[in-house]
Amino acid sequence: MSEIYIGYTFKVHPLQPAVEILIAELGYAGFESFVETEEGTIAYIQKEEWREDILDDIQILSSDEFEVSYSLEEIEQTNWNAEWEKNFNPIVVDDICAVRAPFHKKFDTAFDIIIEPKMSFGTGHHETTHMMIQHILKNDFKNKSVLDMGCGTGVLAILAEMKGAKSIDAVDYDNWCYLNSIENVERNNCERITVIEGDASALKNKYDIIIANINRNILLQDMETYVSCLNENAVLFLSGFYNDDIPIIQEACEKYLLKFEEKFERNHWVALKFIN
Numbered sequence: 001m002s003e004i005y006i007g008y009t010f011k012v013h014p015l016q017p018a019v020e021i022l023i024a025e026l027g028y029a030g031f032e033s034f035v036e037t038e039e040g041t042i043a044y045i046q047k048e049e050w051r052e053d054i055l056d057d058i059q060i061l062s063s064d065e066f067e068v069s070y071s072l073e074e075i076e077q078t079n080w081n082a083e084w085e086k087n088f089n090p091i092v093v094d095d096i097c098a099v100r101a102p103f104h105k106k107f108d109t110a111f112d113i114i115i116e117p118k119m120s121f122g123t124g125h126h127e128t129t130h131m132m133i134q135h136i137l138k139n140d141f142k143n144k145s146v147l148d149m150g151c152g153t154g155v156l157a158i159l160a161e162m163k164g165a166k167s168i169d170a171v172d173y174d175n176w177c178y179l180n181s182i183e184n185v186e187r188n189n190c191e192r193i194t195v196i197e198g199d200a201s202a203l204k205n206k207y208d209i210i211i212a213n214i215n216r217n218i219l220l221q222d223m224e225t226y227v228s229c230l231n232e233n234a235v236l237f238l239s240g241f242y243n244d245d246i247p248i249i250q251e252a253c254e255k256y257l258l259k260f261e262e263k264f265e266r267n268h269w270v271a272l273k274f275i276n
């Protein structure tokens with residue numbers, strides 16, 4: 001792995017919720033790690049992943065509500081683990097499910113997931129991950145076959161197994177996420193998760209439940225494939241997009257006769273449940 005990174009120092013005003021929205025958007029654009037500062041955040045991306053137009057899809061930069069300015073520099077990064085350890089805060093969802101690193105103290109919750117996210121997980125992923133966890137907690141996973149598409153750290157697949165799913169395929173096209181998910185599956189003693197490196201073209205099985213927390217464009221692009229992988233009476237959970245994106249996502253689902261059932265929303269991000 002290259003040790004050369006591009007670091008963007010962002011100044012944001014007013015700070016909240018803009019900094020959280022910014023970090024989440026940057027996470028989806030491919031930034032790997034974030035250091036929150038008093039004025040905003042420093043966001044890092046590997047030089048070989050960087051493109052000149054990397055900020056083009058960052059909607060908050062053109063928002064009238066917030067002022068966002070930035071500068072960038074090339075840096076050599078040596079101790080990533082120390083960086084994320086400083087910045088990875090545990091999350092507790094609805095007092096039922098904790099997601100923490102091995103060095104955090106254990107929570108007194110029904111589900112305790114230990115994740116060593118390293119570089120595949122920025123703090124900005126928490127909004128959508130949080131809501132997908134809420135959907136999983138609220139729904140019946142017992143004896144279900146599950147696909148976690150865009151598994152990242154594997155956190156949602158791990159919770160699906162803890163909720164009684166009989167088999168889970170956890171798929172991510174990013175090699176680092178694939179390897180990290182394997183590590184986290186072992187760390188949580190899961191036995192019914194198969195981690196697969198690939199995209200929608202790797203899907204061969206059918207599922208009772210599909211969980212996909214990716215982004216609007218990939219979800220729209222791969223919707224037909226997801227739908228072709230659903231059993232009868234199946235459930236599809238989607239996240240990684242904004243409240244404003246709901247009509248286009250819903251239209252794509254309804255084209256395949258999926259019915260909207262429930263929505264969670266946090267800081268403009270949403271997570272939707274559809275059934276067939």
Ligand SMILES: C[S@@+](CC[C@H](N)C(=O)[O-])C[C@H]1O[C@@H](n2cnc3c(N)ncnc32)[C@H](O)[C@@H]1O
Pocket residue numbers: 125128129132149150151152153154155156171172173174177198199200213214218240
């Ligand atoms: C927002 S993260 C979600 C991670 C995790 N599921 C969670 O909820 O925290 C999206 C993940 O989707 C993966 N991804 C993006 N496009 C993909 C694609 N076309 N096929 C498979 N995985 C993809 C990324 O590598 C990333 O790990």
